[in-house]
Amino acid sequence: MTVVPMATTDIKEEPPVSLWRDAWFRLRRNRLAVFGLGVVVLLAFTALFGPYLTPFDFLSQNLDARNMPPSLTHLFGTDDLGRDVFSRVIFGTRTAFLVAIVVTAIAVVIGVTLGALAGFFGGWLDRVVMWLTDMTMSIPNLLLVVVINASLKSPISSWMESRYLATLNPFYRETIWVDFLLVFGSMALISWPPYARLVRAQVLSIRSRPYITAAQALGLTNRIILMRYVVPNALGPLIVAVSAGLGTAMVLESAFSFLGVGVNPPTPSWGNMISDGLRVWQHYPHLLAAPAAVLGLASVAFSFLGDGLNDALNPRGAK
Amino acid sequence: MTKTNTSERLLDVKGLTIEIETRNGPATIVDGIDLHVNKGETLGVVGESGCGKSLTMLSLMRLLPNKIRVTKGTAHFAGRDLQTMSNSELRKVRGGEVGFVFQDPMTSLNPVMRIGQQLAEPLIYHRGMNKAQARKRAGELLKLVGIPGAEDRLDAYPHELSGGMRQRVMIAIGLACNPQLLIADEPTTALDVTIQAQIVDLVKELRDRLGMSIVWITHDLALIAGLVDRVAVLYAGTVVEDAPVDDLFARPAHPYTQGLLASIPKLSDERASRLSSIGGTPPEPGRRPKGCPFAPRCPLAEAICHDKVPVLESLVSAGAHRVACFVAQRKLEAA
Numbered sequence A: 001m002t003v004v005p006m007a008t009t010d011i012k013e014e015p016p017v018s019l020w021r022d023a024w025f026r027l028r029r030n031r032l033a034v035f036g037l038g039v040v041v042l043l044a045f046t047a048l049f050g051p052y053l054t055p056f057d058f059l060s061q062n063l064d065a066r067n068m069p070p071s072l073t074h075l076f077g078t079d080d081l082g083r084d085v086f087s088r089v090i091f092g093t094r095t096a097f098l099v100a101i102v103v104t105a106i107a108v109v110i111g112v113t114l115g116a117l118a119g120f121f122g123g124w125l126d127r128v129v130m131w132l133t134d135m136t137m138s139i140p141n142l143l144l145v146v147v148i149n150a151s152l153k154s155p156i157s158s159w160m161e162s163r164y165l166a167t168l169n170p171f172y173r174e175t176i177w178v179d180f181l182l183v184f185g186s187m188a189l190i191s192w193p194p195y196a197r198l199v200r201a202q203v204l205s206i207r208s209r210p211y212i213t214a215a216q217a218l219g220l221t222n223r224i225i226l227m228r229y230v231v232p233n234a235l236g237p238l239i240v241a242v243s244a245g246l247g248t249a250m251v252l253e254s255a256f257s258f259l260g261v262g263v264n265p266p267t268p269s270w271g272n273m274i275s276d277g278l279r280v281w282q283h284y285p286h287l288l289a290a291p292a293a294v295l296g297l298a299s300v301a302f303s304f305l306g307d308g309l310n311d312a313l314n315p316r317g318a319k
Numbered sequence B: 001m002t003k004t005n006t007s008e009r010l011l012d013v014k015g016l017t018i019e020i021e022t023r024n025g026p027a028t029i030v031d032g033i034d035l036h037v038n039k040g041e042t043l044g045v046v047g048e049s050g051c052g053k054s055l056t057m058l059s060l061m062r063l064l065p066n067k068i069r070v071t072k073g074t075a076h077f078a079g080r081d082l083q084t085m086s087n088s089e090l091r092k093v094r095g096g097e098v099g100f101v102f103q104d105p106m107t108s109l110n111p112v113m114r115i116g117q118q119l120a121e122p123l124i125y126h127r128g129m130n131k132a133q134a135r136k137r138a139g140e141l142l143k144l145v146g147i148p149g150a151e152d153r154l155d156a157y158p159h160e161l162s163g164g165m166r167q168r169v170m171i172a173i174g175l176a177c178n179p180q181l182l183i184a185d186e187p188t189t190a191l192d193v194t195i196q197a198q199i200v201d202l203v204k205e206l207r208d209r210l211g212m213s214i215v216w217i218t219h220d221l222a223l224i225a226g227l228v229d230r231v232a233v234l235y236a237g238t239v240v241e242d243a244p245v246d247d248l249f250a251r252p253a254h255p256y257t258q259g260l261l262a263s264i265p266k267l268s269d270e271r272a273s274r275l276s277s278i279g280g281t282p283p284e285p286g287r288r289p290k291g292c293p294f295a296p297r298c299p300l301a302e303a304i305c306h307d308k309v310p311v312l313e314s315l316v317s318a319g320a321h322r323v324a325c326f327v328a329q330r331k332l333e334a335a
């Protein structure tokens, strides 16, 4: 076969052939997404560095200044123990991010793995995964979490205590991480099914699209097809789900705290602050308003960012 | 050009049968197709939609969807058995030696990949080019298929191009590695009439320049009359007539072909794929008649047609003109 003679042409330097850079340009043109991103970045910064910058220690009590309304010294006022609410909200940001990131990460790993396997291989594997998903979703979430916590928390803690007394091994001394593990674990356990469903549906639908057949007809390997054709096309919806899921996990943590199965006081979390604030909101509304407003803001910001990312990652739809 | 010397055959398909698994057991979709393409030849494959054209072509590259399988027959490309070759050898044939152009340019390109990169992919994979070489070649290919401002278009996403431009991109991708055979599966069906003619002209020009063989699948015989050397007419998963294009237009032998030709003016008016001059519809897979598959719709059907299946045979008068019809064969023997 002869090579076709063709005019040599000047071709520009190879541009950054990156989906991400393009997405970034498109994202910047979306105001809501930029707002969401801004808030998320601010919150993330607060979570990382906030606790070092707060005017007061989140634990330090000032019994002479209890339940103070917002003022210049105490931006969000003080609570019933005279602790600075602003500092506690800031520390709560760290808790919120910790919970959201860990829970979402576990849920995404479980969900994406199961969903992709189910979608790709189908058959009995698909049926088993779908059954698991339906089972998990049909159990009332809060009930499951309360049951897990109630049945596991105290036995594990007391077992650790007895181990510590018997061995004096420092590993058993601190029981706070059991707390976290149970909160994170049970939240992840109820959070993975939507990711599994989403990814399964994505893989199923992308697998039968003509451009996949076209890529196969080009002789490309399954690995390349998976990495460059299937995954990038499945990514948009997953990123939206993850972004919204981070916000949801924060809200979920609050719901758990409200039920007394969340992160335990005195570690400040927006959830336990809201639940404390709810008891006295008629007298000291700022104790409810401050953490609730920040939680609402975070949740909205994550969801705006998710929608923006979806549009940005999908070059067809975005304006 | 239309000699049937086996050694010249680039693609040779014999008795290919494709079945689909259904709840009521396997149903035959393609029933013993015989097709061949000689080196440098352009074959038109014509038939109503649903008659198995696309599945036949996909089966050659072992790309059939789930539950659809080849159950009988052989397929050779350049003397090599496509059905038994290893997967890695097959991947070299796909894209490297046989290029594909699909029906719908809107959905056959990866929506999240720039077209320059989609063009570069096979060049990097089959020709071992580096990114810069592949990009340069991609620009040349876009120019080759007549895309204005070719180099600037390398960074466009598919949705930024019109349907006709996208189909040109598909053709460029199909031709990227200088394949010996280009299989175009209804490449113009999704396009406007004026664009259709442009694409046909483009492929004709490219063929004359590059010298590859082509299988052009269509339900519109008139569209490809000036492009193809030979035509195979498909009906319900079998080849019912196979003839040099001029012969076919001058002396259509099969009643179905005659019906196709009679309906051409109407077809180009309405761009319809239904045959207005032939009543009824093709049999569904799994409900094929016992004898000639066309018998239920055939104006010339006789008793034998409902009982026995006619085979594709050369007419004595014209070796290259083959037809699968009892009546046509008898008539031409007599003449």
Ligand SMILES: Nc1ncnc2c1ncn2[C@@H]1O[C@H](COP(=O)(O)OP(=O)(O)O)[C@@H](O)[C@H]1O
Binding pocket: B020, B029, B047, B048, B049, B050, B051, B052, B053, B054, B055, B056, B065, B285
């Ligand atoms: N993925 C599929 N699943 C089930 N049936 C299919 C599938 N693809 C094609 N078919 C059936 O196979 C027959 C032939 O299809 P196809 O080769 O696409 O026809 P053509 O390309 O000639 O229009 C049709 O009856 C169609 O319904």
Ligand code: SF4
Binding pocket: B254, B255, B256, B292, B293, B294, B295, B296, B298, B299, B300, B301, B302, B305, B310, B324, B325, B326, B327, B328
């Ligand atoms: S064999 Fe009989 S039924 Fe079939 S096309 Fe010929 S005449 Fe018609």
Ligand SMILES: [Mg+2]
Binding pocket: B050, B053, B054, B055, B103, B185, B186
């Ligand atoms: Mg088709």
